[in-house]
Amino acid sequence: MRAETVSVGTELLLGQIVDTNAAALATVLAECGLAQTHRQTVGDNLSRLTAALREALARAEVVVTIGGLGPTADDLTRDGIAAALGDTLVEDPAVVEHLRAQFEKRRIPWVDSIRRQALRPTCARIVSNPNGSAPGLVCERDGKTVIALPGPRNEFVPMLEGPVRDELLRLGGGSAIVSRVLKVVGIGESMVEEKLGDLMAGDDPTLAPYAKTGEVHLRLTTRASSPEQAAARLDPLAAAVRARLGDAVYGEGDDTLESALVSLLRGTNQTVAFAESCTGGGAMRRLTSVPGSSDVLVGGWVTYADEAKSSWLGVSAETLREHGAVSAECAAEMAEGARSRADTTYGVSVTGVAGPGGGTEEKPVGLVFVGLASPGITETHRFLFPGGREAVRERSVQAALAALRAAALGDRSRG
Amino acid sequence: MRAETVSVGTELLLGQIVDTNAAALATVLAECGLAQTHRQTVGDNLSRLTAALREALARAEVVVTIGGLGPTADDLTRDGIAAALGDTLVEDPAVVEHLRAQFEKRRIPWVDSIRRQALRPTCARIVSNPNGSAPGLVCERDGKTVIALPGPRNEFVPMLEGPVRDELLRLGGGSAIVSRVLKVVGIGESMVEEKLGDLMAGDDPTLAPYAKTGEVHLRLTTRASSPEQAAARLDPLAAAVRARLGDAVYGEGDDTLESALVSLLRGTNQTVAFAESCTGGGAMRRLTSVPGSSDVLVGGWVTYADEAKSSWLGVSAETLREHGAVSAECAAEMAEGARSRADTTYGVSVTGVAGPGGGTEEKPVGLVFVGLASPGITETHRFLFPGGREAVRERSVQAALAALRAAALGDRSRG
Numbered sequence: 049m050r051a052e053t054v055s056v057g058t059e060l061l062l063g064q065i066v067d068t069n070a071a072a073l074a075t076v077l078a079e080c081g082l083a084q085t086h087r088q089t090v091g092d093n094l095s096r097l098t099a100a101l102r103e104a105l106a107r108a109e110v111v112v113t114i115g116g117l118g119p120t121a122d123d124l125t126r127d128g129i130a131a132a133l134g135d136t137l138v139e140d141p142a143v144v145e146h147l148r149a150q151f152e153k154r155r156i157p158w159v160d161s162i163r164r165q166a167l168r169p170t171c172a173r174i175v176s177n178p179n180g181s182a183p184g185l186v187c188e189r190d191g192k193t194v195i196a197l198p199g200p201r202n203e204f205v206p207m208l209e210g211p212v213r214d215e216l217l218r219l220g221g222g223s224a225i226v227s228r229v230l231k232v233v234g235i236g237e238s239m240v241e242e243k244l245g246d247l248m249a250g251d252d253p254t255l256a257p258y259a260k261t262g263e264v265h266l267r268l269t270t271r272a273s274s275p276e277q278a279a280a281r282l283d284p285l286a287a288a289v290r291a292r293l294g295d296a297v298y299g300e301g302d303d304t305l306e307s308a309l310v311s312l313l314r315g316t317n318q319t320v321a322f323a324e325s326c327t328g329g330g331a332m333r334r335l336t337s338v339p340g341s342s343d344v345l346v347g348g349w350v351t352y353a354d355e356a357k358s359s360w361l362g363v364s365a366e367t368l369r370e371h372g373a374v375s376a377e378c379a380a381e382m383a384e385g386a387r388s389r390a391d392t393t394y395g396v397s398v399t400g401v402a403g404p405g406g407g408t409e410e411k412p413v414g415l416v417f418v419g420l421a422s423p424g425i426t427e428t429h430r431f432l433f434p435g436g437r438e439a440v441r442e443r444s445v446q447a448a449l450a451a452l453r454a455a456a457l458g459d460r461s462r463g
Numbered sequence: 464m465r466a467e468t469v470s471v472g473t474e475l476l477l478g479q480i481v482d483t484n485a486a487a488l489a490t491v492l493a494e495c496g497l498a499q500t501h502r503q504t505v506g507d508n509l510s511r512l513t514a515a516l517r518e519a520l521a522r523a524e525v526v527v528t529i530g531g532l533g534p535t536a537d538d539l540t541r542d543g544i545a546a547a548l549g550d551t552l553v554e555d556p557a558v559v560e561h562l563r564a565q566f567e568k569r570r571i572p573w574v575d576s577i578r579r580q581a582l583r584p585t586c587a588r589i590v591s592n593p594n595g596s597a598p599g600l601v602c603e604r605d606g607k608t609v610i611a612l613p614g615p616r617n618e619f620v621p622m623l624e625g626p627v628r629d630e631l632l633r634l635g636g637g638s639a640i641v642s643r644v645l646k647v648v649g650i651g652e653s654m655v656e657e658k659l660g661d662l663m664a665g666d667d668p669t670l671a672p673y674a675k676t677g678e679v680h681l682r683l684t685t686r687a688s689s690p691e692q693a694a695a696r697l698d699p700l701a702a703a704v705r706a707r708l709g710d711a712v713y714g715e716g717d718d719t720l721e722s723a724l725v726s727l728l729r730g731t732n733q734t735v736a737f738a739e740s741c742t743g744g745g746a747m748r749r750l751t752s753v754p755g756s757s758d759v760l761v762g763g764w765v766t767y768a769d770e771a772k773s774s775w776l777g778v779s780a781e782t783l784r785e786h787g788a789v790s791a792e793c794a795a796e797m798a799e800g801a802r803s804r805a806d807t808t809y810g811v812s813v814t815g816v817a818g819p820g821g822g823t824e825e826k827p828v829g830l831v832f833v834g835l836a837s838p839g840i841t842e843t844h845r846f847l848f849p850g851g852r853e854a855v856r857e858r859s860v861q862a863a864l865a866a867l868r869a870a871a872l873g874d875r876s877r878g
Contacts, residue, residue, distance in 0.1 A: 061499040063489030066481060070504075074478030084476040085511060087504035089485075096500060103518075322765070328751025329744020332765045336743025339819055339852060347771035349764055350737070350747045356762035356805065390771065404754055437754060 049220060050108040051082035054100050056116035056125050057199060058091040069114045069197075069204050076213055081220035081271070082110060092122040094131070101132035105192050110219050112212075115199030117182035119162045125196055126167050126185070133189045135169040143174060143183055150181060175211050179203045186215055193219060223271050226278035230289055231299045232264040233450050240264050243292050253281050255289070262446030263305065295457050305449050306334050306341075312456050313344035313393075320452060321390030322348030323361055323382040325373065325399040326416065330445045346390045351382065361385030374399050374411050376419075376428040383419030384426055394455060395421035398448050400431075402440045416444045420451045422459065427451075464635060465523040466497035469515050471531035471540050472614060473506040484529045484612075484619050491628055496635035496686070497525060507537040509546070516547035520607050525634050527627075530614030532597035534577045540611055541582050541600070548604045550584040558589060558598055565596060590626050594618045601630055608634060638686050641693035645704055646714045647679040648865050655679050658707050668696050670704070677861030678720065710872050720864050721749050721756075727871050728759035728808075735867060736805030737763030738776050738797040740788065740814040741831065745860045761805045766797065776800030789814050789826050791843040794834030798843075802836040809870060810836035813863050815846075817855045831859045835866045837874065842866075 055070050070087060077084050086107060090100045097116070104111045116125030130137050143166035151158050165182050168174065175184030175195075180203040185196040195212060197204050217224050232240060237259045241248065244266075248255045253270035268285050272278035290297050298308040313320060322332050322345075329350045335341050349360050354373050357363040362385040363378055371377040379397045387395025400416030407413035414433040419426065429451055433443040470485050485502060492499050501522060505515045512531070519526045531540030545552050558581035566573050580597050583589065590599030590610075595618040600611040610627060612619050632639050647655060652674045656663065659681075663670045668685035683700050687693035705712050713723040728735065737747050737760075744765045750756050764775050769788050772778040778788075778796040786792040794812045802810025815831030822828035829848040834841065844866055848858040 060486075061489055061502060062493050063486045063491075066483050066486040068481050071475075071478045071481040074476055076478075078477045085506055085508070086515070087476060089502035091500055093500070100501070324744070326751075327748070328756075328760075329739070329747035329763075329765060332744035332767075333742070333748050336741075336765075336767065337853065337856075341743075342767050345743075345767050347765045347767040347775070348744075350744060350751075350762045352747075352751065352757050352760050352762040360762070360804075389775075438752065441752075 049082055049110060051077050051084050051110040051112065051216075051219075052104040052108040053077075053084065053087045053112050053114065054097075054104055055087070055089040055114045056092065056097060056128075057089075058093075058122075060089050060115075061091050067114075069199065069201060069208075072205060073112055073114065073208060076208055076216060077112075079225040080213065080216040081223060081225070082216060092116060092124060094124045094127055097124055097128035098131040101128055101194070105132060105194070109191065110193045110195070110216070112195045112197065114197055114204065117165065117184075117196060117198045119159075119164050119181070123164065126164075126169070129172075129185070129187055129194050129196060130169045133169060133171065133187060133192070133194065135171050135187070135189060137167040138170050139163065139166050140168050140174060141166075143168075146176075146183075147181060175207060175215075177203050177207060179206060184212065223273040226270055226272050226275075226282065228268045228282050228286060229301055230266040230268070230286060230297050231303060231305075232266060232293060232296050233262065233298050233305055234296050234454055235264070235293070237264050240266070240293070244289060247285065247288060247292075250285075253285050255285060261442055262450060298453065304338075305446070305453070307338045309335065309449055309453050309456070310338045310341050310344055312453065314340070316456065316459070318393040318456055318459070319344055319346055319390075320394040320396060321346050321386040321392045322448075323357075323386035323395065323397040323419075324348065324350050324448075325352060325357070325382070325397075326402040327398045327441050327444050327448070328352065330441055331396065331398060331448045334445055334449065346392050348386055348390070357382060361389070372411065374401055374415060374417065376417050376430060379417035379419030379428045380421070380426045381419075383421035383428075387421040393423065393459075394452060395419075396448050396452050397421075398444050400433075400440065400444055402437045402444075404437060414440050416440065416447070418444070418448050418451050420455050422455050427455075464497055464525060466492050466499050466525040466527065466631075466634075467519040467523040468492075468499065468502045468527050468529065469512075469519055470502070470504040470529045471507065471512060471543075472504075473537075475504050475530075476506050482529075484614065484616060484623075487620060488527055488529065488612075488623060491623055491631060492527075494640040495628065495631040496638060496640070497631060507531060507539060509539045509542055512539055512543035513546040516543055516609070520547060520609070524606065525608045525610070525631070527610045527612065529612055529619065532580065532599075532611060532613045534574075534579050534596070538579065541579075541584070544587075544600070544602055544609050544611060545584045548584060548586065548602060548607070548609065550586050550602070550604060552582040553585050554578065554581050555583050555589060556581075558583075561591075561598075562596060590622060590630075592618050592622060594621060599627065638688040641685055641687050641690075641697065643683045643697050643701055644716055645681040645683070645701060645712050646718060646720075647681060647708060647711050648677065648713050648720055649869055650679070650708070650711050652679050655681070655708070659704060662700065662703060662707075665700075668700050670700060676857055677865060713868065719753075720861070720868070722753045724864055724868050724871070725750065725753045725756050725759055727868065729755070731871065731874070733808040733871055733874070734759050734761055734805075735809040735811060736761050736801040736807045737863075738772075738801040738810065738812040738834075739763065739765050740767060740772070740797070740812075741817040742813045742856050742859050742863070743767065745856055746811065746813060746863045749860055749864065761807050763801055763805070772797060776804070787826065789816055789830060789832065791832050791834075791845060794832035794843045795836070795841045796834075798834030798836035799841055808838065808874075809867060810834075811863050811867050812836075813859050815848075815855065815859055817852045817859075819852060829855050831855065831862070833859070833863050833866050835870050837870050842870075 382397035403413030797812035818828035
């Protein structure tokens with residue numbers, strides 16, 4: 049079954065907003081087994097909107113509109129759908145009632161123009177909108193279905209992911225594409241492919257790797273007609289991946305490296321302090337984005353000037369003179385200084401040349417050292433990252449968090 | 464003159480990528496005076512692509528395609544344009560030459576399939592692509608113009624903003640919409656409107672405010688046929704805005720609050736250190752995103768635990784006991800501790816409840832104190848920010864940088 053999208057709004061044609069709703073809808077259409085071959089965007093103009101809907105209905109069985117359901121005179125999607133389907137608009141008393149109740153609850157004075165939002169083609173069913181006043185519509189006539197959704201993202205997405213996904217699933221024949229994402233850190237994409245090569249050759253479920261900054265995400269995908277069927281197909285594959293990659297899988301779905309790290313450290317009663325130079329606090333900022341990170345992070349230092357490295361962290365004048373601030377030696381002393389001063393299980397340091405200036409032949413832009421002081425041992429890692437200043441800083445933060453995770457995992461297994 | 468866009472790519476219809484190129488193009492079309500009334504997206508399918516182009520050419524004088532110019536068999540935009548215009552494809556010898564030179568330079572072995580990228584309709588001119596192998600095309604026939612651009616963003620944007628903008632400007636009649644953006648911090652949107660109300664009533668140039676996180680951006684816009692004409696219209700308005708808002712205007716265009724702050728401190732030989740709690744290093748990270756920020760930032764502390772606040776920064780046990788870590792008193796001592804230990808002109812502190820947990824009736828989520836220790840005086844600011852954890856942290860960072868700027872400006876004027 050074919051589906052098309054018609055996005056409505058002059059602001060889209062002027063480039064004032066990016067049509068992220070259309071991309072979200074496209075994903076759901078594909079997941080529900082509906083083949084999208086065409087997408088249109090039109091402005092707030094009734095004749096052009098009606099023509100676009102007629103074209104879409106001539107090609108596809110299912111048409112989804114986005115936007116144009118507001119209460120003002122330039123919100124014309126209801127009118128366009130009625131015209132394209134050869135239907136007329138009627139006022140839905142239940143919607144009027146609901147709108148009145150909403151206005152009373154919010155203590156906003158009633159304006160009669162809002163009744164436009166209670167109009168629907170006679171063939172339409174109402175889809176309730178928990179986050180706004182414009183209801184959605186499902187219009188079925190002559191074997192064609194037009195689904196109308198409001199444009200504001202916080203209204204659109206919950207409706208799409210809730211009742212509209214069910215409608216589309218039904219229209220698509222009842223089986224949906226279902227995915228799980230496993231997240232991997234500490235080994236590169238080619239090593240992942242080497243370890244999982246035969247599993248990646250499978251047709252259903254499929255297993256595909258996506259390289260992210262310092263991570264690899266593995267998407268497991270199948271087609272299933274129920275959550276149980278999806279689990280039955282994806283769970284064995286996920287278990288096989290975890291068995292082969294072990295601790296390199298740090299999480300799944302919405303997990304982030306920082307949230308996994310906070311959980312790991314908290315679960316083993318371990319703490320950390322940081323000493324950051326070129327990342328300027330970025331590693332600590334990322335860890336503290338996790339609620340409850342205060343259980344594991346005492347704090348740390350941003351030592352941008354050499355003087356700060358020596359007087360706050362105890363990096364020796366000799367190290368700075370002989371090896372410079374961007375060196376394994378300095379990274380080690382920074383990490384040890386942070387660990388001893390904060391009295392934590394771990395001290396993590398980052399020092400490097402983020403650029404664009406400051407690079408030399410010996411120490412080029414992108415050269416970064418990560419130090420990790422653990423109980424009884426201090427290690428350092430050397431990196432040469434590609435990219436501009438922000439890319440180098442982002443990769444450095446990722447490397448520091450990955451090094452900390454590896455150490456915390458090692459200590460757990462030894463403990 | 465009317466224009467339409469046809470975006471080409473099955474990945475768009477599957478929702479795998481968001482069509483940000485189409486939005487960027489829409490902005491340029493509007494700026495060049497071309498009225499866009501319709502936009503289409505089609506997959507990598509020759510008959511559907513040709514049909515979409517024919518529809519667009521029936522409605523508009525100018526059609527711009529995005530994507531489908533690669534070397535593989537599913538890159539069909541060249542073929543579609545030729546079919547829709549009733550033209551045929553020829554190989555362009557200069558493009559073949561250029562491709563061969565590129566391959567040699569990059570030491571990649573030549574593959575003959577790449578010659579597809581040298582095909583063009585006979586009516587087409589070549590638009591060079593400095594960042595990729597696929598050239599763009601400008602095809603003019605029977606009073607219609609089709610412009611073809613490659614899809615990868617790093618290739619698309621420079622071509623759009625360079626030679627293609629000139630083509631579109633010519634097609635639009637030579638006068639373009641030109642904007643300047645002045646950036647304001649330290650006064651709210653309603654105060655800006657009060658001070659600039661009469662200037663905002665103007666028709667040409669127009670002046671419109673946009674509220675950002677802790678800032679207001681003012682967009683000055685006119686229509687002009689040359690940079691000189693644009694300057695003649697926008698410069699007096701910009702001068703009037705600056706005269707009324709004074710130092711609240713921190714910059715223009717690509718300037719950021721942090722880049723303006725680094726310039727201000729560097730120009731007055733002033734330095735700063737930070738003491739961050741709830742922002743976890745976010746203020747320092749933002750300042751250090753500016754190349755050369757090491758001239759003004761010595762470094763600082765992330766004191767997440769109370770113990771770190773007292774032992775690293777000297778916050779008194781009494782202050783923590785009597786007022787708590789989230790208090791004006793603690794913010795003041797953190798800022799003073801940072802300033803004295805780092806021996807800088809300023810010490811800036813942030814302490815607050817970022818949430819989602821940790822709020823109380825007396826100290827709810829969103830309560831944030833910013834401390835600013837200057838030569839001879841320490842001030843604190845109290846905020847109650849709305850929003851979730853990341854919103855509170857972002858607003859707190861902005862408030863800290865704004866407070867630092869205000870102090871640095873004050874000292875400059877007194878100095």
